Amino acid sequence: FQTWQCHNKTANDFVFISSSSLIATAGFSSDNRNICLWDTLVSPTNSLVHAFICHDSGATVLAYAPKHQLLISGGRKGFTCIIDLRLKQQQQLLQSHDSPVKAIAVDPTEEYFVTGSAE
Numbered sequence: 609f610q611t612w613q614c615h616n617k618t619a620n621d622f623v624f625i626s627s628s629s630l631i632a633t634a635g636f637s638s639d640n641r642n643i644c645l646w647d648t649l650v651s652p653t654n655s656l657v658h659a660f661i662c663h664d665s666g667a668t669v670l671a672y673a674p675k676h677q678l679l680i681s682g683g684r685k686g687f688t689c690i691i692d693l694r695l696k697q698q699q700q701l702l703q704s705h706d707s708p709v710k711a712i713a714v715d716p717t718e719e720y721f722v723t724g725s726a727e
Contacts (some may be wrong), residue, residue, distance in 0.1 A: 623672045625679070625693065630657070634681055636666030643667050643681050643691065658696050662689040671712035671721065680721055682709025688723055 619635040631646045641659035648655065663683030671680045678699075679691040686705035691698050705725035714721045 618666065620666070620668050621670045623670045623679075625672055626674060626677075632670055632672065632679055634667035634670045636684070640664055642683075643670070643679065643689070645693075660689075660691055660698060662691075662698055662701065663687060668708050669710060669712050671714050673714045673718045673721070675718045678718075680712050680714065682712055682723055682725075684708045686725060688712070 617636040617638060619633055621634040623632050624630070625632055625645065629647060629649045631648065633644045633646065634642065636642055640661045642663045643660040645657040646655050647657050663681065665684045667681045667683050669682040673680065677693045679693055681689045683689065686703060686707055686709060688702045688704040688709060689698055690700040704723045705727055707726040709723050710726050711724035712721060
């Protein structure tokens with residue numbers, strides 16, 4: 609259907625945001641824009657809605673909490689980033705593990721999330 613150059617080194621994960629037309633991607637880009645939001649309904653040249661600079665060595669995994677409109681990402685250095693999509697800004701950066709974050713799960717009430725690593 610469409611092809612994008614999401615990240616210029618690697619793309620590792622993606623999640624749908626609220627609807628099937630908005631997608632968040634996690635990867636590794638040389639400019640540190642390692643979390644990106646894409647709108648599939650606009651032209652490919654304008655489809656990048658917003659890019660977040662976090663996870664200086666790349667993002668590995670994403671989870672979306674729709675009720676709170678939070679995007680939770682894990683990085684290659686063990687950090688977890690919480691992004692408020694309403695404000696389009698990073699809320700917290702937590703040192704979760706000493707090795708890459710490989711999995712994130714959000715409980716159904718969105719009160720808690722759990723991360724898993726390569727350790």
